[in-house]
Amino acid sequence: MKTKLLLLAAAAVLLATGCVNVKPWQRGTLAEPIMNPDRDPIGEAQAEHVFFSREAANGGRGVGGGGCGCN
Amino acid sequence: MCSIDLPSRCCRLIALCLAGLPLLAVASWKAGDTLPELSGFELEGKLPGKLSGQVVLVDFWASWCGPCKASFPVMESLHKQYRGRGLVVLAVNADEKSAAMEKFLKQCPVTFAVVRDAAHKLVAAADVATMPTSFLVDRTGKVRFVHTGFHGEATRKLYEKEIELLLVESDGSPKP
Numbered sequence: 001m002k003t004k005l006l007l008l009a010a011a012a013v014l015l016a017t018g019c020v021n022v023k024p025w026q027r028g029t030l031a032e033p034i035m036n037p038d039r040d041p042i043g044e045a046q047a048e049h050v051f052f053s054r055e056a057a058n059g060g061r062g063v064g065g066g067g068c069g070c071n
Numbered sequence: 072m073c074s075i076d077l078p079s080r081c082c083r084l085i086a087l088c089l090a091g092l093p094l095l096a097v098a099s100w101k102a103g104d105t106l107p108e109l110s111g112f113e114l115e116g117k118l119p120g121k122l123s124g125q126v127v128l129v130d131f132w133a134s135w136c137g138p139c140k141a142s143f144p145v146m147e148s149l150h151k152q153y154r155g156r157g158l159v160v161l162a163v164n165a166d167e168k169s170a171a172m173e174k175f176l177k178q179c180p181v182t183f184a185v186v187r188d189a190a191h192k193l194v195a196a197a198d199v200a201t202m203p204t205s206f207l208v209d210r211t212g213k214v215r216f217v218h219t220g221f222h223g224e225a226t227r228k229l230y231e232k233e234i235e236l237l238l239v240e241s242d243g244s245p246k247p
Contacts, residue, residue, distance in 0.1 A: 024202045025165035025194045031135040 099198035102215055106208045109161075112193040115169070116186035118161070123212060125159045126237040128230075130205040131194050133165045134175035139203040142221040143179045149230055150183040156238050157210070160184065165194045165202070209237045 022030070033039050100106075106127065109118055130146060132139035143162075150160040160183035166172045172187055188194050197206070200219050207216040207230075216233045218226060 023195070024199055024204075025131070025133060025191060027202070028133060028135045028167050028171075 099200065100196075100206055100214050100217070102217060104214045106206070106212050106214060107196065109193065112188065112196070113190050114163070114186040114193060115189050117184065118186060119159050119184045122159060122161075122208075124210050125157050126153075126210060126234060127208040128158065128160045128205055128234070129197075129208060130160070130162045130203055131165060131188075131197060131199050132162055132203045134171040135166075136202040138221040140175070140179060141223065142203055142205075142226070143181060145221075145227045145230070146183060147181045149227075149234065150181075153234055153238065158234055158238065161186065163188050163193055165191060207233050207237060209240060 029035070038044055106122075106129070109122070128146070128149070130142070132142070146160050146162065149158065154160075162181070162183060162185045164172045164185060164187040166175075166187065169187060169189070172185075176185065197204070203218075203221055205218045206214045207218075209215045215237060216229075218229070220226075
């Protein structure tokens with residue numbers, strides 16, 4: 001029981017060390033335009049259309065459709 | 072989280088370890104702290120000759136940061152307005168590449184001192200919470216005001232009020 005508890009404590013500490021804060025001065029790469037998923041509205045709309053058509057999800061992403069890609 | 076059958080000592084150990092983690096990251100400069108000797112931080116560029124006895128505005132910025140760009144014209148005008156009375160503006164750049172800083176400075180030329188903290192030693196020592204962050208240091212070398220972010224005219228007015236206050240102090244204490 002004691003070993004299990006120690007292992008649990010060690011696992012909790014190890015998992016906690018996996019949490020890394022990116023410091024404000026290290027965010028240059030994150031701030032690049034390429035990191036913005038909405039940087040190209042036309043490309044985004046096309047990707048959305050393909051996504052919900054391929055998924056064949058009726059009403060996927062708020063648009064009606066049965067997966068034909070025709071609307 | 073811990074069920075009743077687990078010994079409380081173990082729960083305390085886990086809780087202590089988890090609670091103590093954020094403390095490792097908290098070491099930022101605050102009002103009342105003394106500005107460290109900047110020559111020990113391997114900064115690239117020329118530091119202003121004399122900082123002691125001056126009111127110093129130390130600003131941490133990066134070229135990719137929008138509010139930093141907005142703050143530069145304001146800092147330039149503060150520099151021109153108050154340099155004769157003893158204000159020194161020092162902008163510390165935290166870009167990964169010097170080319171990014173140089174490109175920014177070509178687009179946004181300034182006359183105040185700009186140095187680059189390539190090794191991120193100074194910015195890590197200040198442990199700024201956001202970009203930009205600036206510290207207003209009085210004539211005795213003590214940090215008196217901290218500005219996180221830049222909020223346009225509101226920040227400018229605050230800067231002016233605080234700089235005026237610090238400039239009239241001769242030894243760090245307000246004039247009667």
